[in-house]
Amino acid sequence: MIEISDELKRRLKNADKILFFTGAGVSAESGIPTFRGKDGLWKKFSPEELASYDAFVKNPDLVWEWYQFRRETIRKAEPNDAHKAIAEFEKIYPDVTVVTQNIDNLHRRAGSSNILELHGNIEKNYCVNCGKRFDYVEFENTNETPKCDACGGNIRPDVVWFGEALPQDIFKRAEQKAMASEVCFVVGTSAIVYPAAIIPYKAKEYGAYVVEVNIQYTDFTPDADESFFGKAGEILPELLNLAKEFHR
Ligand code: BV8
Ligand code: ZN
Numbered sequence: 001m002i003e004i005s006d007e008l009k010r011r012l013k014n015a016d017k018i019l020f021f022t023g024a025g026v027s028a029e030s031g032i033p034t035f036r037g038k039d040g041l042w043k044k045f046s047p048e049e050l051a052s053y054d055a056f057v058k059n060p061d062l063v064w065e066w067y068q069f070r071r072e073t074i075r076k077a078e079p080n081d082a083h084k085a086i087a088e089f090e091k092i093y094p095d096v097t098v099v100t101q102n103i104d105n106l107h108r109r110a111g112s113s114n115i116l117e118l119h120g121n122i123e124k125n126y127c128v129n130c131g132k133r134f135d136y137v138e139f140e141n142t143n144e145t146p147k148c149d150a151c152g153g154n155i156r157p158d159v160v161w162f163g164e165a166l167p168q169d170i171f172k173r174a175e176q177k178a179m180a181s182e183v184c185f186v187v188g189t190s191a192i193v194y195p196a197a198i199i200p201y202k203a204k205e206y207g208a209y210v211v212e213v214n215i216q217y218t219d220f221t222p223d224a225d226e227s228f229f230g231k232a233g234e235i236l237p238e239l240l241n242l243a244k245e246f247h248r
Helices: 005-015 022-031 052-056 059-077 081-092 107-110 168-180 198-205 232-246
Strands: 017-022 095-100 115-117 121-129 155-159 183-187 207-215 226-228
Touching: 005 183, 005 207, 005 232, 017 081, 017 168, 017 198, 022 081, 022 198, 022 232, 052 059, 059 121, 059 155, 081 095, 081 107, 081 183, 081 232, 095 168, 115 168, 168 198, 183 198, 183 232, 198 207, 207 232
Parallel strands: 017 095, 017 183, 095 115, 183 207, 207 226
Antiparallel strands: 121 155
16 A cells, blocks of 8 residues: 655645656556667667668668557457556546657557557558558568559658657647646656656646656656655556545
8 A cells, every 4th residue: 555645635636637757667567568668679780770760771671570460469468457557547536648758559548539649550560652641550571661552662660760850749838837837746767768758857847746756766766756666557546546445
């Protein structure tokens, strides 16, 4: 059973606007490997090497195969108790936003409705040549980069690679939601990837009470108002129960 401070009780009681900023750690208990954890990601490559446009240009089939591998892992995965608790917050607070760095669709599958995907979504794709979209398309051949049926160009996942700009409209909305938030939960992120990582700092700068949930210290921990060290799948349901108790 977690203990929360009187300040967090007060904030949960009076708040209307809640923001969740999530990273790969919120999906860890669904069996999705994190980026920088010991299980790391795929084979001997680092995400920075594979999640980049240069890698795709140099070896599209290798990058495509990596995303197919992750898509299959993600499709077999289920949202875990952290995703479900986050979705439940929408039933007790009028304004809940999930700003996620994850591309795994699990917040949506858990029932969250206000989701801002800063780094895109692995189920969405587009042709690098003509921009034609191929969202939620099942590609049969998993290890070769599929070709666009309109122009023959390479199809790529609609995710933000290293060195690429984030979708500006989504990022702007995430910043606005962060500035307006009264409680900001920072869940399962190492908070080292920018500009996404500025979101919790923005929330704090504009007066939100910032609560970190992680299994270990992170770059953000010194700036958190309160930290809960443990698994998101165990701590979020407890925070939800406390919120239900205090938010009348
Ligand atoms: C940009 C989508 C400029 C793809 C991702 C040097 C060279 C080149 C670039 C840079 C550089 N230095 C800095 C940069 C900028 C770079 C950056 O920040 N790099 C970092 C690594 C230093 N950023 C960019 O390149 C961004 N673009 O800057 O463009 C620009 C501007 C204008 C115009 C043109 C260009 C783009 C960054 C986006 C990259 N795409 N993902 C894909 O997924 O394949 S980033 C990737 O990292 C994922 O999105 C992931 O979510 C994200 C952050 O990682 P985390 O989510 O935090 O995951 P991580 O494994 O790190 O941590 C997991 C945490 O969970 C840990 O803390 C762990 O303790 C915790 N945990 C584990 N289990 C649990 C748990 N917590 C709770 N419960 C558990 N059970
Ligand atoms: Zn095309």
